[in-house]
Amino acid sequence: MNIERVKSQMRKGVLEYCILSIISKEEVYASDILQTLKDAKLIVVEGTLYPLLTRLKNDGLLNYRWEESTSGPPRKYYGLTEMGQRFLKEMDATWDELVASVNHTTSKNKNQ
Amino acid sequence: MNIERVKSQMRKGVLEYCILSIISKEEVYASDILQTLKDAKLIVVEGTLYPLLTRLKNDGLLNYRWEESTSGPPRKYYGLTEMGQRFLKEMDATWDELVASVNHTTSKNKNQ
DNA sequence: CCCAGTACTTTGCAATACAAGGTATCTTAA
DNA sequence: TTAAGATACCTTGTATTGCAAAGTACTGGG
Numbered sequence: 371m372n373i374e375r376v377k378s379q380m381r382k383g384v385l386e387y388c389i390l391s392i393i394s395k396e397e398v399y400a401s402d403i404l405q406t407l408k409d410a411k412l413i414v415v416e417g418t419l420y421p422l423l424t425r426l427k428n429d430g431l432l433n434y435r436w437e438e439s440t441s442g443p444p445r446k447y448y449g450l451t452e453m454g455q456r457f458l459k460e461m462d463a464t465w466d467e468l469v470a471s472v473n474h475t476t477s478k479n480k481n482q
Numbered sequence: 483m484n485i486e487r488v489k490s491q492m493r494k495g496v497l498e499y500c501i502l503s504i505i506s507k508e509e510v511y512a513s514d515i516l517q518t519l520k521d522a523k524l525i526v527v528e529g530t531l532y533p534l535l536t537r538l539k540n541d542g543l544l545n546y547r548w549e550e551s552t553s554g555p556p557r558k559y560y561g562l563t564e565m566g567q568r569f570l571k572e573m574d575a576t577w578d579e580l581v582a583s584v585n586h587t588t589s590k591n592k593n594q
Numbered sequence: 595c596c597c598a599g600t601a602c603t604t605t606g607c608a609a610t611a612c613a614a615g616g617t618a619t620c621t622t623a624a
Numbered sequence: 625t626t627a628a629g630a631t632a633c634c635t636t637g638t639a640t641t642g643c644a645a646a647g648t649a650c651t652g653g654g
Contacts, residue, residue, distance in 0.1 A: 373572045376498065379609090380580050382642065383495035386488065391588040400601075410587045411579065418642050420603065425641095442600035443650040460485045462588070467523065468492050469581060475522045476503040476574070491641090494611065512632075530611050532634060537610095554631035555619035 381412055383468075387461045388412060389422065390450065393432065394458055399445040423448060431457050493524055499573045500524060501534065502562065505544065506570055511557040535560060543569050 392398060392406050400419055407414050423446075426432045431454035434446045450458065504510060504518050512531055519526050535558075538544045543566035546558045562570065 373569070373576060375609090376573060377576050377580075378642075379498075380495035380576060383492035384580070384584050385642085386491075388584060388587045395589075406587065410583045412583050412587065415643065416602080417604090417644060420601095421641080424603090439600080439651085441651075443602075445601070457485070461488060464485060464489050464492060465584065465588075468489075468496070471522045471524050472496050472500060472577065475500045475518065475524065476577075477507075487640095490611075497611085527612065528633080529613065529615095529635090532632095533610085536634090551620080551631080553621075555633075557632070 381414075384465065385412075385414065385418070385422065386426065387458075387465055389419075390426070390431065390454060390458045390461065393448050394450050394455065397435075397447045397449045399437075399447050401445075403448075426454070430454075493526075496577065497524075497526065497530075497534065498538065499570075499577055501531075502538070502543065502566060502570045502573065505560050506562050506567065509547075509559040509561045511549075511559050513557075515560075538566070542566075 388407065388410070389403060392403055398406075400416070400423065403423075404414060404416070404419060423432065427434065427448075430451055432448050433451050434448045436444045437447050438444050500519065500522070501515060504515055510518075512528070512535065515535075516526060516528070516531060535544065539546065539560075542563060544560050545563050546560045548556045549559050550556050
């Protein structure tokens with residue numbers, strides 16, 4: 371048992387939410403997403419992200435288009451489907467509820 | 483893919499944190515914990531809680547004592563070890579960081 | 595033509611929440 | 625005294641999924 375494992379586990383729960391949120395702002399490809407998550411200190415690796423994007427696409431929340439790159443192989447640029455946008459809104463509410471629940475359970479509030 | 487699965491997944495990440503936090507306030511047994519989590523809208527079932535308590539005990543974060551009950555079999559009352567208390571403090575910080583990271587990624591802040 | 599860089603994909607493993615069923619203890623009441 | 629019901633703790637099997645590591649494929653430079 372170590373704190374890194376706990377961090378990793380907490381991350382898991384919000385990964386899909388953060389990824390959908392990032393994609394909702396602009397069309398991006400995998401490396402963009404990895405960089406954005408890294409900037410936010412949410413460490414994720416390729417082996418996690420790619421299968422997750424595929425899953426979200428198969429669930430109809432994402433779509434993508436290929437785009438040629440001047441510096442390597444073509445990239446998959448992802449965007450949110452209409453269903454993805456609706457889902458993201460629900461996730462927003464779900465996240466807010468979770469934060470409220472945890473703060474309630476741990477007796478914290480915003481001023482602490 | 484449905485929103486319930488997402489809720490469940492978000493819950494997972496904070497379960498240990500919430501349970502340690504509940505136990506830190508007073509000695510409790512499993513049913514107390516289930517009730518407290520339920521009140522906070524963090525649904526958990528027995529089959530999840532018991533193995534988790536055993537794991538936390540084996541990791542040295544919890545200890546327990548048996549106590550007779552006037553209305554059924556004896557209960558295991560759990561308390562935090564010193565290590566558990568230290569760990570809980572780290573989890574507090576980890577949670578705060580996660581909230582900050584998610585809010586950053588999803589471009590939200592406390593006033594929204 | 596090989597090598598380095600970039601991008602996407604796949605495979606195997608480990609952790610763990612949950613559903614469902616099981617065991618044990620205690621109280622109550624016929 | 626014993627059967628039924630309530631309470632409490634535990635175990636097993638399954639599905640999900642994040643991650644490490646290795647693989648495939650495209651591009652341009654030397």
